[in-house]
Amino acid sequence: MSVRLTVKQSSEAGAKPTEHVLDDAVITLGRDKGCQVVLAQQAVSRSHARITQEGNLFFLEDLGSAYGTQVNGKPLPKGEKRLLRNGDVIVIAQFDVRFDKVADLPHDVESQKTSFVARNMVKDVMRGLSGGEERYLRVMNGPREGERLEVNDAQEFTIGRDDSADVIFRDDLISRQHVKVRRDWSGTHVEDLGSRNGIKVNRKRVNRKTLKDGDELEVGGVRFVYVCPSEAPEEQSEALAAPVVSARLDNEPSSRTHPLPAARERTPSGKRSGTSTEKPAEEEQEQEQEQEASGEPAAEEPAAAQPEPEPAAEPEPPVEEPVKPAPPPPVRRKEPESEVAEPDVKRYIPLVALGVIFLMAVGVLIALFVGV
Secondary structure, eight states, rough: OOOEEEEEESSSSSSOEEEEEOOEEEEEEESTSSSSEOOTTTTTTTOOEEEEEEEEEEEEEEEEEOOOEEETTEOTTTTTTTEEEOOOOETTEEEEEEEEEEOOOSSHHHHHHHHHHHHHHHHHHHHHHHHOOOEEEEESTTTTOOEEEOOOOOOEHHHHHHSTTSSEOTTTOOOOOOOOEEETTTEEEEEEEEEEEEETTTTTSEEEEEEEEOOOEEEEEEEEEEEGGGGGOOOOHHHHHHHHHHHHHHHHHHTTTSSSHHHHHHHEEEEHHHHHHHHHHHHHHHHHHHHHHSSSOOOOHHHOOOOOOOTTTTHHHHHHHHHSSSSHHHHHHHHHHHHHHHHHHHHHHHHHHHHHHHHHHHHHHHHHHHHH
């Protein structure tokens, strides 16, 4: 498997990045011309950093440089290794180096890309069924750097400083029984056994945690990286993703062609609307010229062109129009008068009744006084 390193100098604005595609098991970055990737700058050491390949994994280590090395903005301690993933950025002085894996595809990609992908899928399935690549914890620092602790199915072991531990590390920061590693059907789990300094997963202190491929486990002063190939399907090289992108691009033009006819239909419509507005203006000018020559303008034309000085023809139609609506107004006025008269008669009825009652009361009073 090859590696592509894209080098970009941050100090030079607008500078084009340079790419290095290498298939060496050991890749050295530095200022010396003997390095595979030469970074010509005084702040870069002669042999600054090194990338080593172990199976399908790539690790970065600093070679004791003066100004150090960073991975994704985090400093890389000297003497330690860091597992590299696609898209990781290695910072050396003022250089940004992007790391990517590149698959070794055959030359005739168009005809063999399907079979190539199919073979890889079959290999992944067979590897998962047979358990060809085992899971393990890789020691990343210290005198036992590079050592692997295999994690098999239905297995459990402890790490500590005492002889009673299954895996012994003579480190003062590690307790006698520090951490327990257990593998079952749900995954690989780590559990703190009440140690003094605790355990950290991805630089966060935890008591229990289920590990995933690429997680970093810190036990005292020893760092481990959990590697599980069956749990890392997303770690694909960019060459395998290219056919998928090209397939999507082949399907996109059909969708992009739909809005084009709409844009073409709108342009002639605008032109037609423009010509339709220009023609009436020309016709009006011709009609105005004819009217001025004849001296008898039509009744409809002044309504369209009010500002023109021809108001003489306008009074004739309005004189005839008010004559027609003259008769209806008196008829409408009589109806409300009759309606108003009826409520006036009704108003007098209670007054008359009150008057009658009053007269009757007066008559009764007179009769009483006379009788007395």
